[in-house]
Amino acid sequence: MTQAIMFQSLVDAGKRLEPELVEFRRDLHLNPELSMQEAETAAKVADRLRAYGYEVKTGVGGHGVVAELTGAKPGPTIALRADMDALPIEEESGESFSSRRPGVMHACGHDAHTAILLGAARLLSEEKHRLAGSVRFLFQSAEEINRGARLMIEQGVLEGVAEIYGLHNLPTLPAGKVATRYGSLMGSVDRIDIALTGKGGHGAIPDASIDPVVAASAIVMGLQTAVSREISPFDPVVVTVGSLQAGDTYNVIPHRASLVGTIRTFSPVVQASMKERVTRLAGKIAEAYRCEAVVEYTEMTPVLVSADDCVAHVERTVEAVIGADNRIEAAPTLAGEDFSLYLQQVPGCFFWLGSGPQEGAEHAYGLHHPKFRIDEQCLPLGASLLAAIAISRLGG
Structure with a gap:
């Protein structure tokens, strides 16, 4: 046949x-x-x-x-x-x-x-x-x-x-x-979990608190610089924060905030470099806002x-x-x-x-x-x- x-x-x-x-x-x-x-x-x-x-x-x-x-x-x-x-x-x-x-x-x-x-x-x-x-x-x-x-x-x-x-x-x-x-x-598929700790307090007295929501917002924006300013434009990378959780009511500055997101790359070399970038950026931005950041970076698939x-x-x-x-x-x-x-x-x-x-x-x-x-x-x-x-x- x-x-x-x-x-x-x-x-x-x-x-x-x-x-x-x-x-x-x-x-x-x-x-x-x-x-x-x-x-x-x-x-x-x-x-x-x-x-x-x-x-x-x-x-x-x-x-x-x-x-x-x-x-x-x-x-x-x-x-x-x-x-x-x-x-x-x-x-x-x-x-x-x-x-x-x-x-x-x-x-x-x-x-x-x-x-x-x-x-x-x-x-x-x-x-x-x-x-x-x-x-x-x-x-x-x-x-x-x-x-x-x-x-x-x-x-x-x-x-x-x-x-x-x-x-x-x-x-x-x-x-x-x-x-x-x-x-x-x-x-590739990686996951990031960022836990932020500030100092909770009354929403009307922000100077007596350390606001992790503001820090979290800055981190969401700052992580995009990992793509726009640290990686070649010829190496595709996507950083997406899909969840930002903080607080329970309108007039309280929460003590903690958390972010969960994903990072996608098209190069094994770039994928291997992202953990350091994310950890550094999140940590330094949190420090600038007087918060503490703990980053958990999970490499899921290549x-x-x-x-x-x-x-x-x-x-x-x-x-x-x-x-x-x-x-x-x-x-x-x-x-x-x-x-x-x-x-x-x-x-x-x-x-x-x-x-x-x-x-x-x-x-x-x-x-x-x-x-x-x-x-x-x-x-x-x-x-x-x-x-x-x-x-x-x-x-x-």
Whole structure:
């Protein structure tokens, strides 16, 4: 069988699976679960894999599920990964299968990712005779809080893995298209927690107090100089303070204030330098306002950098399956993804799968939006692409 015929057969088989994948995805969408709470989702995944003939390991890295397919001949192990968790967002999509759980929604499409990887597992189980090696399927929990991949790695899911591949749906890219990028694709994710201590007192007598709210406000503005005056304008960095908490009433200067934020970079070198900058700026600004600042800086995930050889393999496969006209170069983004932790351990590639309306059609809402929706035609295509990536890498 030629490669073209083999890929076409995978696409055709994926299309036949579409009703099954849509049904599974919609069930997950109806019943979303937050990070580290994905017990029902994991049980459904494990049951479906067993129905496909797989032996399944559950409870890996929280509620992660792992299965492996051994090919007809010995060879390397390729890992394919999907995430399963939802977000604390109230759904406003208007879908007939909208979340039945108040304040919880699959607003990032992890329900689609899970269905896609199940589809790939089903397709590959019927093509194992083509494999010189093994395929390991990783269904990961807690991507949204940047914990799941780290826990999975700590529990050995990458042992013996030669390469790893994953995808993320993109509602601003039409379904039927794929976007790839060499080098850095997504940003690092760090968290900052700043605790300020002043001296509380009456709001009418500020000279008898030390106001941590004023100091906190100055720190919010001052942290932006870490970007505008200390880092090259050619190195993208974002510093965002997402929470500032202080006080309980209108006429009291509080004793304490706290700030929580995130820092995103596109360079491992810049990421490594940010802790010193933030600690210095927050500390010195607080001192200037007679407050004390304690900074906790947490490096959560690194910059997501795919391996060139693996990107080239994905591009060749994508173009062979859906044509070169349907693959574009992905724009970089400072959004983070803990798939980057896998890529620190083994080479691999992460790419975007179009899940949005066709150009000129209805407006597409982005990831994490309460009106987020996907074109479910991306499900069988994503499954076929992941299966094709594994088969062609393992000598199919």
